[in-house]
Amino acid sequence: MTDISAQTEPLGGLLTRDRIVKWAPVLVLVALVLLFPFFEFLEDLLEGKDHFYLLDSRFFSIRNAARIGIAAAPALMVAVGVTFIIIMGSIDLSMEGTISVCAVLFAFAFLGWGGTLASWAWLAIPTALLVGALLGFVNGLIHVRLKIPSFMASLAMGFVGTGFALVLTGGDRLRVEDELFRSLLTVRWLNFPIMCYVALAFLLLAWFIQSHTALGRNFYAVGGGEQLAQSSGLNVARVRVMGFTLAGIFFAVGALLAVGRIGIAETATGNNFMFVSITAVVVGGTALWGGIGGVWNTLVGVLIVNVINNGMVVIGLPSYVQDGVLGTLVILAVALSTNRKSVTFVK
């Protein structure tokens, strides 16, 4: 099991290939954090202004860190959800649909039951989580029972979800303006809004599930070698369905944070989450083949993706470059993390 948290010795030891591969995501993150201020430094240098490298950086500031945190929190939840699936060697591409449905149903329930967290409307939050779990459960059943490869089963479910969200809203936007709920974004502790801490709490929960529960160990067992896991008595089908259900719950948390961030629930709430979360997971070092990686890798991956997005804006690169950069990054990350000796062929 590779888990960054389990690795306590510093980098200084033996520089084996495994260790480099394992720590590469963290190194990339640190390099990026130092790189963007360097561009700012160069820019000011050329204009003849005084600039102390990190101190004067607009990128390397608490304000900007909070901005990255806000952008990253919902994506982190989605990426953590799909991490469990990827550890099993499957993939879940349904998140855009699931997030939209969860966000829209949450908003309907929340507005219908009182419109403020101080009333019974708080029940909309568990409702949304339940909806996420249900969608994930159905997704898992379709994958396992109908024996459809997970990328296609979940892609189709994603289309169904987005379509369903459209049917529910008829294309309208639902505004969630309750101050108590919006305090996810508006109230800050130590410069960071509450949603960052909520995301952190769920990350710890995910870490607990991953490393301190039988379910978490089973994810690794399935990903490490499904036939072996099966023949040693593990009910692989059940583990898979539970994995997809768990992922659905995390997608729902992501949906709630996304609604909290902009105060609007609509069909487009789920847009872009698929690619960003998959990118984050593989860039963080969780292998698409399963069995390797974990939620801490995903945290690093989400930060890398968001630091790149944010840093490119800060140094003035046009936003359209981001999609291409992320696309290239995914290919590089998957290609570099693949152990070619163990792969016979790729579809």
Added chain:
Amino acid sequence: MNLERIKPHFPWLTLLALVCVVGAANPAFFDPLGLLSLVTDVVPLFIMALGMTFAIYIGGIDLSAQQVANMVTVVATVYLSQFGIGVAVICILAGFVFGAVSGYVTTRLYVPSFVSTLAMGFVALSAAKYLSGQRALSMDVTERNTSFGWMFDSTVGVPHQLAIAAALLAFAWFLQTRTSFGRALKAVGSGELAAVASGLNVDRVKILAFAISGAFAGIAGLLFSVKLSGGDANLANGFLLLAIVAVLVGGTPLTGGVGGVLNTAIGTLIVMVIRAAMVYLEISATQQQMVFGVVLIVAIALTIDRSKLSGVVK
């Protein structure tokens, strides 16, 4: 009379049944002119699905088709005034190159095709946004009519768009059944390891299959932009799902090896009839995606060859 024997006949039987049901409910469906315009409308989708068939036939998938088509609408619009009808060559080449890169990444860098094409799709999106300056562009009407106006004419009642579709289908069918490349595709789709063991250059076949998929997506994009007289990084959105559905309901399973381009022609017609039925039943465009998502799941479940998944479905 077992299930496996009639399975290959499912697609056209489904089509026949659907046509009968829709026709019975709404006799106006059989109006020849109406039918002709329905079939003509579905041509760009058909071309995209035709390309997608090659990717699925070898057991892969091309999730970049929609973004490549999007990018090509922008390319066509931007370069139309400069190159006239020659812009078609650029569009097809652009699609071909994107597909080839996806194929290269899949085979040589060992990235599964659903990830590599997804990623290349975002690269294409970037290119489209860059070229278009993130605006919706429109073509100069006179330039469009001089270069591509002929597409909208018809000869003895056959719209030229349909003729293009038929020519491409004939070309794809020829590739698939009458060339050694076509036999190689079949070999790779039926059993990749066996194909490798028998000395076939599997990587080259696969790269070419993805490149063809990209080129057809490019042609589809060109047709879109000429039809709508413009280009935009989102113009072809919504067509990826329909293209995959068309291939799969046509009877080319996700596991590859059987089916082929004629199946996709039937599959596209099935999609067309379902769409027509939904319009008749007043199911709005927004709800159609849901319906097609479910159709997709059913189609995969019915066609997929589980013996090829070697017991493990990831």
